[in-house]
Amino acid sequence: xxxxxxxxxxxxxxxxxxxxxxxxxxxxxxxxxxxxxxxxxxxxxxxxxxxxxxxxxxxxxxxxxxxxxxxxxxxxxxxxxxxxxxxxxxxxxxxxxxxxxxxxxxxxxxxxxxxxxxxxxxxxxxxxxxxxxxxxxxxxxxxxxxxxxxxxxxxxxxxxxxxxxxxxx
Amino acid sequence: xxxxxxxxxxxxxxxxxxxxxxxxxxxxxxxxxxxxxxxxxxxxxxxxxxxxxxxxxxxxxxxxxxxxxxxxxxxxxxxxxxxxxxxxxxxxxxxxxxxxxxxxxxxxxxxxxxxxxxxxxxxxxxxxxxxxxxxxxxxxxxxxxxxxxxxxxxxxxxxxxxxxxxxxxxxxxxxxxxx
Numbered sequence: 001x002x003x004x005x006x007x008x009x010x011x012x013x014x015x016x017x018x019x020x021x022x023x024x025x026x027x028x029x030x031x032x033x034x035x036x037x038x039x040x041x042x043x044x045x046x047x048x049x050x051x052x053x054x055x056x057x058x059x060x061x062x063x064x065x066x067x068x069x070x071x072x073x074x075x076x077x078x079x080x081x082x083x084x085x086x087x088x089x090x091x092x093x094x095x096x097x098x099x100x101x102x103x104x105x106x107x108x109x110x111x112x113x114x115x116x117x118x119x120x121x122x123x124x125x126x127x128x129x130x131x132x133x134x135x136x137x138x139x140x141x142x143x144x145x146x147x148x149x150x151x152x153x154x155x156x157x158x159x160x161x162x163x164x165x166x167x168x169x
Numbered sequence: 170x171x172x173x174x175x176x177x178x179x180x181x182x183x184x185x186x187x188x189x190x191x192x193x194x195x196x197x198x199x200x201x202x203x204x205x206x207x208x209x210x211x212x213x214x215x216x217x218x219x220x221x222x223x224x225x226x227x228x229x230x231x232x233x234x235x236x237x238x239x240x241x242x243x244x245x246x247x248x249x250x251x252x253x254x255x256x257x258x259x260x261x262x263x264x265x266x267x268x269x270x271x272x273x274x275x276x277x278x279x280x281x282x283x284x285x286x287x288x289x290x291x292x293x294x295x296x297x298x299x300x301x302x303x304x305x306x307x308x309x310x311x312x313x314x315x316x317x318x319x320x321x322x323x324x325x326x327x328x329x330x331x332x333x334x335x336x337x338x339x340x341x342x343x344x345x346x347x348x
Contacts (some may be wrong), residue, residue, distance in 0.1 A: 117332030
């Protein structure tokens with residue numbers, strides 16, 4: 001009789017244990033996070049766009065420098081004793097062209113910088129969704145140091161893995 | 170011995186399949202080959218609200234100065250008119266056409282490793298509002314890249330960022346056209 005009770009109790013315990021394990025397992029959500037700033041600063045796209053922007057701004061700067069040099073020569077001629085109204089008018093035209101171009105390039109550089117920033121941000125956002133879906137994450141966070149994610153265990157940090165995914169795809 | 174022979178045949182087949190066709194009976198055959206999307210000459214990139222499609226046309230060996238051509242089509246994801254993007258007034262749309270006709274050349278290049286291959290000539294095809302997309306042609310001096318090459322369009326007109334389309338280095342081999 002005692003033996004039967006023991007066997008029955010063991011059976012019930014086993015079933016209860018299995019149920020608990022199944023419940024725990026089904027509630028176990030896979031989470032991960034990345035250090036957004038690290039990903040942003042090291043991603044290939046950013047480095048490539050930065051290089052292009054630098055190339056373009058340098059080209060524009062040298063164009064402006066050349067114009068400025070021409071202007072300074074003209075300025076000396078205009079302020080000299082042999083100055084004429086034609087020279088003065090040429091100087092004024094050149095000056096206006098220089099100022100116009102300077103303003104145009106400043107605005108265009110700024111606009112391009114913003115467009116590139118948006119492009120990088122979109123790329124990271126799109127790829128992080130694809131990465132999380134491909135790796136089966138239920139929640140995928142980005143630590144940006146603004147209080148959105150105050151702490152994440154090192155084991156959940158997949159920054160390196162995501163960085164590789166981002167640059168490869 | 171048999172294994173070596175099979176391996177050799179398999180390898181030869183693999184290389185013959187991966188190699189690009191570079192000899193054509195006439196221009197029509199070359200056109201058909203380039204227009205087949207499976208051959209890698211047509212590729213696209215999406216950025217923001219725009220899609221850019223590019224078709225690489227290889228240089229012809231027999232030409233005095235072999236040149237590569239890239240045909241570009243820029244369209245909006247929502248199917249709207251590219252020139253009117255952002256609901257700009259007519260005069261601004263015309264200014265955009267001015268940029269596309271005379272200045273866009275400075276914003277297009279091939280990235281060949283650390284070297285840039287600038288476009289030497291371009292043509293903007295005005296369509297007078299008959300279709301929403303726009304078409305551009307760019308010419309480049311022939312070059313033989315060591316690695317795969319990136320076709321780059323830096324979009325300063327619609328603020329969509331940078332479009333980058335990779336092309337296999339094998340596609341840059343000059344083609345021989347008999348007729």
